[in-house]
Amino acid sequence: TFGGDFGPGMFYSRRIGRAISPDEIDLPDNGRIEDVPQHVAILGAVKVSGRTNGGLSLGILEAVTKREKAIVADAAGFRSGRIVEPLAHYNIIRLKQDVLDGSNVGMIFTSVAKETRPPALSGGGDWNLKFDSRTLQLDGFLAVSQTTVRTNERIGGSAGRIQYGRIAAEHWLWSISGDFTSPGYNINDAGFFRRPDDWGCIGGLTYKEDVPSDIARGYSVALTGHERRNFDNENLIRELRLQAGMIFNNYWSLNAALSFDHGRYDDRETRGSGLYEKPGAWTRSLSVETD
Numbered sequence: 001t002f003g004g005d006f007g008p009g010m011f012y013s014r015r016i017g018r019a020i021s022p023d024e025i026d027l028p029d030n031g032r033i034e035d036v037p038q039h040v041a042i043l044g045a046v047k048v049s050g051r052t053n054g055g056l057s058l059g060i061l062e063a064v065t066k067r068e069k070a071i072v073a074d075a076a077g078f079r080s081g082r083i084v085e086p087l088a089h090y091n092i093i094r095l096k097q098d099v100l101d102g103s104n105v106g107m108i109f110t111s112v113a114k115e116t117r118p119p120a121l122s123g124g125g126d127w128n129l130k131f132d133s134r135t136l137q138l139d140g141f142l143a144v145s146q147t148t149v150r151t152n153e154r155i156g157g158s159a160g161r162i163q164y165g166r167i168a169a170e171h172w173l174w175s176i177s178g179d180f181t182s183p184g185y186n187i188n189d190a191g192f193f194r195r196p197d198d199w200g201c202i203g204g205l206t207y208k209e210d211v212p213s214d215i216a217r218g219y220s221v222a223l224t225g226h227e228r229r230n231f232d233n234e235n236l237i238r239e240l241r242l243q244a245g246m247i248f249n250n251y252w253s254l255n256a257a258l259s260f261d262h263g264r265y266d267d268r269e270t271r272g273s274g275l276y277e278k279p280g281a282w283t284r285s286l287s288v289e290t291d
Contacts, residue, residue, distance in 0.1 A: 002094070002108045003126045003141035008159055008181075010108050010122060010143065011092050012192035016063050017042045020070075020084055030075035040085045041066040055098030063090040067115070086115045090190060103129045108143075110190040118154065120147035120189035135168040140177075147186045157185030157196060165204075173206040183231055195268075198236060200228030212249065219246035230267055234275060237263040252290045259283045 002010045019039050027033070045063035052058075065088045069081040089112070096106035105127045113119040124143030130136065140162035148154055159182065165175025180199035187193050208220040221244045228237035241259035248254070262280045269276035 002106070002124065003143075003161065004128060004139050007126065007141055008143055008187060009192040010110060010124065010187055011061075011094070011190055015112075015188075015190055015192075016040075016045070016090050017065060018085075020068065022070075025070050025072065025082055025084055027072055028074040031072050034071040034073050034079055036070040036084070037068045040068050040088075057094075057096040059092075059094040061090065061092040064088070065090070083116075088112060088114045092190060099129075101130060102134050103127075105129075110187070112189040117148045117152070120186075121145065122147075122187045122190065124159075130167075135166055136164070137167045138162070138164050143185075143187070145185050145187050147189060149186075155184040155186065157182040159185045159193075159196075171207055171209065173208065174204065176203045177201065197267075198228055198230050200226065200237065202226045215248065217247045217249055217251075220244065228263070232267075234267060235264040236267065237261060239263070250290075252288065255285075255287045255289075257283070257285045 001007050017040050020037055022033055022036055025033060025036060043064045043066050045061070047059075047061045049059045050057075065085070067083060067087040068085040070084050071079055072082055073079045091109075091111040091113075093109045094106070095108075096104050098104050105125070107123070107125045109121075109123040111119050111121055122143065122145040124141055126139075126141035128137065128139040131138070140160065142158070142160040144156065144158045146154065146156040159180065161177060161179035163175055163177035165177075166173050167175075178199075178201045181193075181196045183197040185193070185196040202224065204222060204224040206220055206222040208218065210218045212218065222242070224239075224241045224243075226237055226239040226241070227235075229235050239259055239261040241257065243255070243257035245253065245255040260280065260282050264277060265275040266278045267275055269278070
């Protein structure tokens with residue numbers, strides 16, 4: 001994956017040959033849908049992947065999808081075709097090179113060219129670097145996008161994240177990260193990203209015990225803080241979370257968590273009609289599991 005476990009989803013395979021919803025068809029007044037394809041047909045696709053002796057991993061995907069039409073009828077019964085998906089060409093290139101000791105750097109490029117508009121482009125670089133006998137890690141990504149919106153306006157944006165922390169130690173682990181996504185960032189032609197327009201930082205501290213005792217095989221306690229704002233500098237998340245877990249010798253496990261979010265606003269709740277001032281929220285959970 002690009003950017004690690006929390007990367008921005010630069011490639012989402014279900015975009016190619018996607019399902020078609022009747023809700024996206026523009027109907028005439030008092031009109032109706034006569035026929036609509038269930039999904040976009042893939043005319044052809046080629047995938048090449050492999051790894052060299054020098055530690056370079058390569059993936060290339062090319063695909064072409066068919067122009068799809070829905071048949072609609074107006075109030076007088078006159079039938080006509082409406083294009084719901086134009087002829088499209090998908091191009092994805094992914095490279096990742098091993099470096100240092102257990103580290104890697106990579107890049108990705110995507111292009112989606114549809115016959116009705118200029119191509120949607122995205123690309124970026126990511127890294128996962130380990131130091132001090134693989135106990136410290138510096139990872140992150142930087143990505144950019146350019147696409148055309150419904151008003152035929154060309155927009156661009158960027159996103160990135162950087163994280164540094166201790167990932168291996170006898171007891172204490174920690175990490176701190178910062179990330180941002182500009183308002184114009186849009187990779188959803190080839191990828192999947194839920195929400196642009198925010199930036200924030202997350203810090204965490206964990207104490208763990210891996211040496212088995214008479215009762216448990218191990219346990220951990222973690223404290224995490226999360227602050228997030230949009231690009232208008234309105235606070236969205238201000239959360240403090242405490243969680244603990246224990247694995248008993250019989251492989252039963254006990255997990256508990258307590259968090260409080262004092263974020264001031266939700267800027268999506270009103271769907272464009274301003275900020276919603278949300279109340280503080282406590283979250284508590286307790287679970288027991290067994291194999």
